[in-house]
Amino acid sequence: MHYNNKEPIYLQIVNHIKYTLVLGTLEGGAQLLSIRDQAGKMQVNPNTIARAYQELERQRITFTKKGLGTYITENKNTINQLKKELAQTAMNTFIENMHKIGFNNQELITALNNHLNKEGS
Amino acid sequence: MHYNNKEPIYLQIVNHIKYTLVLGTLEGGAQLLSIRDQAGKMQVNPNTIARAYQELERQRITFTKKGLGTYITENKNTINQLKKELAQTAMNTFIENMHKIGFNNQELITALNNHLNKEGS
Amino acid sequence: MHYNNKEPIYLQIVNHIKYTLVLGTLEGGAQLLSIRDQAGKMQVNPNTIARAYQELERQRITFTKKGLGTYITENKNTINQLKKELAQTAMNTFIENMHKIGFNNQELITALNNHLNKEGS
């Protein structure tokens, strides 16, 4: 993983973990790497990982068992809802951006189709 | 205009001006407000406007006539290209985000259509 | 029993046992479960139970017969005093908290009465 300069590293890690969750790479209830191990793997300071983990916990995506570690929520609804939220956010942002440069709904769909066809050819 | 906390204000201003350009609200060759007037109008520190203007000039969207002020480029290609760039960026970001949460091209088009129909109904 | 994340589990257990004592669920002189059995029953690491028992003993609420187990004190004064202490602590904390947000004694009684009536209705 290499880091973007614009977004804080700890948020990039938060998002990275969210994506792996949504793609089902990690099971519900599974344990995350310990802060120290994750820090080693990701080549960042343990405090940075700790901050990312705390943010995930604040969003109810993980929870911690004292003295044991950090675990992914066992509530499958949370994961499903997370996927929906990420998709909604992506779509709303896209639509808003296209509207701001003068595309209406019909036009933005057309443009997107053309773009995908170009890319795929 | 009210400001978002996450994005730097000067970039929000840059984008705002870009959008007005692309939508044709501002004509090519037109003069921008002076830094001081713009700052008064936007309730912002003049330094912030100066930085936004500087950024616009760096992107060749505006140019400065010494002692006279800041003007929008008269090159219509610049404007057209700007619109294309903004659309491309929006589309690529969207596609990338959807891929990251497990949608393929077909699925993301479908999801977007559904989303627009829901919204539009 | 399910555990709160903020308070250490061993203290939650200490309090739980105190409350059962005060409510008379456990008789004076009765034997507590062995550390291992208690740990099994409470789904907790035996070390955690050991620490809780140690804390109870430190507070003279239990005592240990070597090689036999942990027993609740037979001194009824201890139990009575415990109840008083818990009540005093609860009341003092409450009064202090209400003072800190600007309620005087009269007002906090009134607020508490209103709150209980609302709840009870």
Added chain:
Amino acid sequence: MHYNNKEPIYLQIVNHIKYTLVLGTLEGGAQLLSIRDQAGKMQVNPNTIARAYQELERQRITFTKKGLGTYITENKNTINQLKKELAQTAMNTFIENMHKIGFNNQELITALNNHLNKEGS
């Protein structure tokens, strides 16, 4: 201000600021001390203050203007609601604690009245 060992310092600061807000010592829209000044005044590391300020912002009690400072929310409802929340929490905790040691609603009111009279005499 001297610090309790049990609760994290940054949370003690958060609560301290909440109380001053509720008591009206600070006006809505007023600027908090800068992180560095507050740190000097409170004899703690600036990072600790930063964490407290971030928590206050997360709870919508303050907001920050980039490059300018941290400000108390101008929304007076927020402050009023904050006072209500703090009172509710104090009362609920108190009632719950008293119930756990065997007082019913009537008894806990009586006990509280007696306690206040003793204290006041």
Added chain:
DNA sequence: GTGGTCTAGACCACA
């Protein structure tokens, strides 16, 4: 000047 982030290293309570 302001707050935000990151690193480094330390200490602690908990299980």
Added chain:
DNA sequence: GTGGTCTAGACCACG
């Protein structure tokens, strides 16, 4: 072993 907190000091973007 685990996560949580705190300090110290640094660098950065922003206004």
